[in-house]
Amino acid sequence: MKKKRIVSGMRPTGRIHLGHIHGAISNWIRLQEEYDCFYFIADWHALTSDYADTKDLKTYIYEIIVDWIASGLDPEKATFFIQSSIKEHAELHLLFSMITPLPWLERNPTYKEQLKEMGQKDLYTYGFLGYPVLQAADILVYKAYGVPVGEDQAPHVEMTREIARRFNHLYKEVFPVPELILAPKSKILGIDRRKMSKSYNNAIYISDPPDEITEKVSQMITDPQRKRKTDPGDPQICNVYSYHEIYTDKETIKQIESDCKTAGIGCVECKRLMARNLNKAIEPLREKREKLLSNMDYVKDIIEEGNKRARNTAQITMEEVREAVRI
Numbered sequence: 001m002k003k004k005r006i007v008s009g010m011r012p013t014g015r016i017h018l019g020h021i022h023g024a025i026s027n028w029i030r031l032q033e034e035y036d037c038f039y040f041i042a043d044w045h046a047l048t049s050d051y052a053d054t055k056d057l058k059t060y061i062y063e064i065i066v067d068w069i070a071s072g073l074d075p076e077k078a079t080f081f082i083q084s085s086i087k088e089h090a091e092l093h094l095l096f097s098m099i100t101p102l103p104w105l106e107r108n109p110t111y112k113e114q115l116k117e118m119g120q121k122d123l124y125t126y127g128f129l130g131y132p133v134l135q136a137a138d139i140l141v142y143k144a145y146g147v148p149v150g151e152d153q154a155p156h157v158e159m160t161r162e163i164a165r166r167f168n169h170l171y172k173e174v175f176p177v178p179e180l181i182l183a184p185k186s187k188i189l190g191i192d193r194r195k196m197s198k199s200y201n202n203a204i205y206i207s208d209p210p211d212e213i214t215e216k217v218s219q220m221i222t223d224p225q226r227k228r229k230t231d232p233g234d235p236q237i238c239n240v241y242s243y244h245e246i247y248t249d250k251e252t253i254k255q256i257e258s259d260c261k262t263a264g265i266g267c268v269e270c271k272r273l274m275a276r277n278l279n280k281a282i283e284p285l286r287e288k289r290e291k292l293l294s295n296m297d298y299v300k301d302i303i304e305e306g307n308k309r310a311r312n313t314a315q316i317t318m319e320e321v322r323e324a325v326r327i
């Protein structure tokens, strides 16, 4: 039986950190067995906000694909490609822009939030407002069955569904209305307990050397109520403990939990233990990453292969689309 297709993308705004791994990537890895997965680098989307600073864009594109493979995404199972290499996304985006009512875009919660957040950048641009229209083109040009994303992207998938319905209604039934495939919520936070993000400078990267990871872990904010080693702590509100829950064996976790609550273990030691386990888990990824970086021809071949496969599919859809629009 033919596998159902799913499509998801990532903006090339930096190297891969643990937030990406436990948010999107682990979910993508799970899905690559069951679905025909199209995973791409959304470089045009990166331009919607970072249009003024493009010097690292190409480096990030390659580094992210290297990090994807190092983390366990498999080019034998999934298709990797680059958005800007498939011009059909742009053509479909243009056609969708004709039929997308402005109020849909203006009331998009992600849009309103980001405008507020990104104080210093000028985001009053045409492209930024149209972000979800481009995303709809990314998804629908492959007639995706589903879109695996985090909760923050749910409004964009909803808008994709609305655009698909509107197109089908105006012209012809071309697009399946794609399903939202919600990723399980990640408990991993940045070292300052905020959402892990490059712009907050609180991220742990899989490309970080071991001593840097140890240093970052030592800076992590723990249970803020626990001021002295003799104070009992609450692991449930401690960031380090959430990491233990992922990287430490069950028995040790139990021990840490009870030791923390009775002030039997200090945070310094607890962190040292966690850093060691985290480094042990990252070590194989780090090695694979180094190997790939010294064999970039192989990586470029994978991208070329993926681009080709994606382009073929997109071209077939666009013929249908042009015919439906009669253009």
Ligand code: TRP
Pocket: 007, 008, 009, 010, 011, 042, 045, 134, 135, 138, 139, 147, 148, 149, 153, 156
């Ligand atoms: N907006 C997504 C994000 O920031 C990235 C993205 C672009 C995407 N196009 C997509 C995700 C299509 C899923 C499908 O995470």
Ligand code: SF4
Pocket: 222, 223, 226, 233, 234, 235, 238, 239, 240, 241, 256, 260, 261, 265, 266, 267, 268, 270, 271
């Ligand atoms: Fe967190 Fe460990 Fe300190 Fe408890 S002992 S507060 S779990 S770092």
